[in-house]
Amino acid sequence: MPSKCLICLLLAALGTTGVARAADLMTLFTTPEERQIINANRYKSDEPRPAPVEEVVEETTLAPDIQQLVLEQVRREYRVSGITISRDGLHTVWINSAIYQDGEQLDSSSRIKVFDGDEVRVRITAPDGKHYFARSGETVEVSYMAPVEN
Numbered sequence: 001m002p003s004k005c006l007i008c009l010l011l012a013a014l015g016t017t018g019v020a021r022a023a024d025l026m027t028l029f030t031t032p033e034e035r036q037i038i039n040a041n042r043y044k045s046d047e048p049r050p051a052p053v054e055e056v057v058e059e060t061t062l063a064p065d066i067q068q069l070v071l072e073q074v075r076r077e078y079r080v081s082g083i084t085i086s087r088d089g090l091h092t093v094w095i096n097s098a099i100y101q102d103g104e105q106l107d108s109s110s111r112i113k114v115f116d117g118d119e120v121r122v123r124i125t126a127p128d129g130k131h132y133f134a135r136s137g138e139t140v141e142v143s144y145m146a147p148v149e150n
Contacts, residue, residue, distance in 0.1 A: 071145040076108050078124060079139045085116045093122050110142060 081094035091102040091114035100106065102114045106124070113123045124132045126144040134140040 070148045072148050074108070074144055074146045076106075076110070076142045077139060078106070078134070078142060080122055080134045080136055083114060083120050083122060083136050085114070085120060091116065095122075108142075 078095050081097065083094075084092040086092070093100050093102070093112055093114060095106065095112070100112055102112065105111050109127045111125045113125070115121050115123060119135070121133050121135045124134070124140060124142055126132065126142050127146060128144040130142075130144060132140045132142050
């Protein structure tokens, strides 16, 4: 029995010193002032953040900057006078008495492409993407919508 009493006394003694050591450790790392700073910083994220300020733009400042896009219909007439096919160079096309090489751009921003094969013809691609085809001696009317310059 003496061993049981001894063990109980030792456990009681260690238990009280263990609590004392834990209390000492809590004050060992921080002072009360540091603890207040830590607590204040810990709860900062819970503080409400100020709402973002939205800019108020008056309608009168936007109105002059906005320009409405106005389109007009453009009609061009092209007369294909001749097409020359070259074996080792660019093909040549005579349109409205002017000479153009294959792939060049006409005066109205239209592009030309020469097709050789069974039927030699020229394709005129308008600025809006529409294709028009003509053979030598034919006239083609190209129509497209273009923005009006202000």
